[in-house]
Amino acid sequence: MTTARATAASARADGPGPSPAPRVAIVGATGAVGTTLIELIEQRGLPYRELHLVASSRSAGRTLTVGGEEYEVQAIEEFGFAQADVAFFSAGTSVSEKWVPVATAAGAVVIDNTIAFRMDPDSPLVVPQVNAHELDRLPKSGVIANPNCSxxxxxxxxxxxxxxxxxxxxxxxxxxxASGLGYSGMDELHESSRAALQGAGAEFEPRNFRPSLAFNxxxxxxxxxxxxxxxxxxxxxxxxxxxxxxxxxxxxxxxxxxxxxxxxxxxxxxxxxxxxxxxxxxxxxxxxxxxxxxxxxxxxxxxxxxxxxxxxxxxxxxxxxxxxxxxxxxxxxxxxxLRIGAALNAVQIAEELVERGTL
Structure with missing residues (x-):
């Protein structure tokens, strides 16, 4: 456990009364899993006292409405993870490999939705309906891995x-x-299906699925x-x-x-x-x-x-x-x-952490 995370955990454990609602960051907030996370947090009433929406510089500056309030999406390069108690990562493996260590070093507990940490022995791989006991304590790595969608x-x-x-x-x-590859996968399925219906002369170059996924x-x-x-x-x-x-x-x-x-x-x-x-x-x-x-x-x-x-x-x-x-x-x-296989499982991990007083 890093010094920052150990200090934060000690403060929460030793403080009087119930733990306060956590400060939450969502990395990849504009992607398919990220927007589903936001939807589920609203629907299920996951408590938070601060919410930070984070994405790549391409999406920075966009405004999203959560719980009736508007939030500006922040670039990950400019976000300070010391502002978060728990950070959901759903922006791809390369982003997690680079930025999760930064987040945990700043004291955030990370719930990661990529393959990056799933087989790390210091990072529990959790499905709350199966092995919620793994959430009784903070992991040594500061990372709780979200399993594969299947x-x-x-x-x-x-x-x-x-x-x-x-x-x-x-x-x-x-x-x-197709949504296993997020919005880009769904968009390509729709585009390739339209092209296939137009006949042999239609031009379409697959980007994610080779050969084309349309009617295949x-x-x-x-x-x-x-x-x-x-x-x-x-x-x-x-x-x-x-x-x-x-x-x-x-x-x-x-x-x-x-x-x-x-x-x-x-x-x-x-x-x-x-x-x-x-x-x-x-x-x-x-x-x-x-x-x-x-x-x-x-x-x-x-x-x-x-x-x-x-x-x-x-x-x-x-x-x-x-x-x-x-x-x-x-x-x-x-x-x-997108829900059970990714965002819902991640939100249920956070709910368990809150309920058990682990955060």
Missing amino acids: TIPLVRLLRGVEDRWGVRHAVVSTYQA VIPKIDRFLDSGFTLEEQKMLQESRKILGLPHLDVTTTCVRVPVANCHSEAVYVECHEPVDRAELIEVLGSLPEVVVDDAHDPAAFPTPAVVGSSDLVHVGRVRITQSNPRAFWLWLVADN
């Missing part, structure tokens, strides 16, 4: 399954929306590794193990980009240590926090990104025990990747 809904379901039957291994295929699926997200898997697929394995505290958990994935604006979907196969009863499985899944099982009463019901829309729930359907192995089952899940 990992979060998966581990929320695997937690309940592991507790009841134990998980031997899981096989996951993801169907990830791309079985590659992030870069390829020597193993033949992509970094996105490796993230889901490593992060699931760390969050669940199961270092030998076997999770293998194929991550696919699909022409959907928002909401990631996953087809999940799980093999357990004991036989699984479908009715009990539905009961276990449905009892998990903020999970709804769409086919609990109608096996033909299932969620889709278009139906789920903007939601703070993990939606589950197609729950079925495999015919050849009573210890194994399949399910289908859909979750809003």
Whole structure:
């Protein structure tokens, strides 16, 4: 713990009465996750006594309204992180690698939404519905990492399954929306779709998705590794193990980009240590926090990104025990990747920190 952070933590711990509402900074405030963070902070009433909106110099000077008040977006190069008790970072890995150490050295606790610190042993990787106990104390690094957008809904379901039957291994295929790359991804999907509908003569040069995502699926997200898997697929394995505290958990994935604006979907196969009863499985899944099982009463019901829309729930359907192995089952899940997979998880981390008096 840096001297600044240790001093701040000591002052909060030793002061009389409840801790005051924190001073909050949002880095990447004008991006897709940043604006969703702002929306959720308003909706959920996360307490703060100061709010600072921070972004790149390109966005500096813009004015955003939060809670009926106008805030000018500040350039990250000019912002003093000593003004913040907690800083949300959602501006990309390179920004986090450069500026998170600056923020923690100034005494801020960082909730980081990039890959930069997820596997750092001194930075807990937190999904509050799974491992909130990690928030009982400030991390040594000053950083709490927000997991990958596809990992979060998966581990929320695997937690309940592991507790009841134990998980031997899981096989996951993801169907990830264009919003996984923020506004630029969604804009490109719309542009490429218009160009495709105009016919072969339309000019369009892909920027984020190669080949074009319009009316297409791309079985590659992030870069390829020597193993033949992509970094996105490796993230889901490593992060699931760390969050669940199961270092030998076997999770293998194929991550696919699909022409959907928002909401990631996953087809999940799980093999357990004991036989699984479908009715009990539905009961276990449905009892998990903020999970709804769409086919609990109608096996033909299932969620889709278009139906789920903007939601703070993990939606589950197609729950079925495999015919050849009573210890194994399949399910289908859909979750809003900008909310559940990023901003909501980050806000819930902050809420836990406030509730536990850790900040």
